[in-house]
Amino acid sequence: MDVTIYHNPACGTSRNTLEMIRAAGIEPTVIEYLATPPSRGELAKMIADAGLSVRQAIREKGTPYADLGLDDPKLTDEQLLDAMLKDPILINRPFVVTPLGTRLARPSEVVLAILPDAFKGAFFKEDGEQVLDQEGKRIV
Numbered sequence: 001m002d003v004t005i006y007h008n009p010a011c012g013t014s015r016n017t018l019e020m021i022r023a024a025g026i027e028p029t030v031i032e033y034l035a036t037p038p039s040r041g042e043l044a045k046m047i048a049d050a051g052l053s054v055r056q057a058i059r060e061k062g063t064p065y066a067d068l069g070l071d072d073p074k075l076t077d078e079q080l081l082d083a084m085l086k087d088p089i090l091i092n093r094p095f096v097v098t099p100l101g102t103r104l105a106r107p108s109e110v111v112l113a114i115l116p117d118a119f120k121g122a123f124f125k126e127d128g129e130q131v132l133d134q135e136g137k138r139i140v
Helices: 012-023 040-049 077-086 108-114
Strands: 004-007 029-032 095-098 101-104 130-132
Touching (some): 004 012, 012 108, 040 077, 101 108
Antiparallel strands (some): 095 101
């Protein structure tokens, strides 16, 4: 299965998502989006395909969001996309694209909806939270 993750290795949610993909037996294409941001078209398509608004795809925490005045409700989607492309830290992460769909994997287990049911055992996040049981089934 062809899977792409827009990844930030400094982010625990992104690391957990990447490991869930690998636990499904998939070695994804990993794009460290801070160094190699998506194009405007790619970003807009990922946001739309994930069923999000542009504003929902912006990361506020740990970014210049407030300093740039991006909380202004008068800003258009085009202006918000411009800001995200100029400063990729504003792109929320991780976005994951598979043939089964696109998701902003926050929390990381959201990625399970767009991966094949190929898990062979338990999966624990970095913080010890168990997401999959011994049979590879999601714990709700």
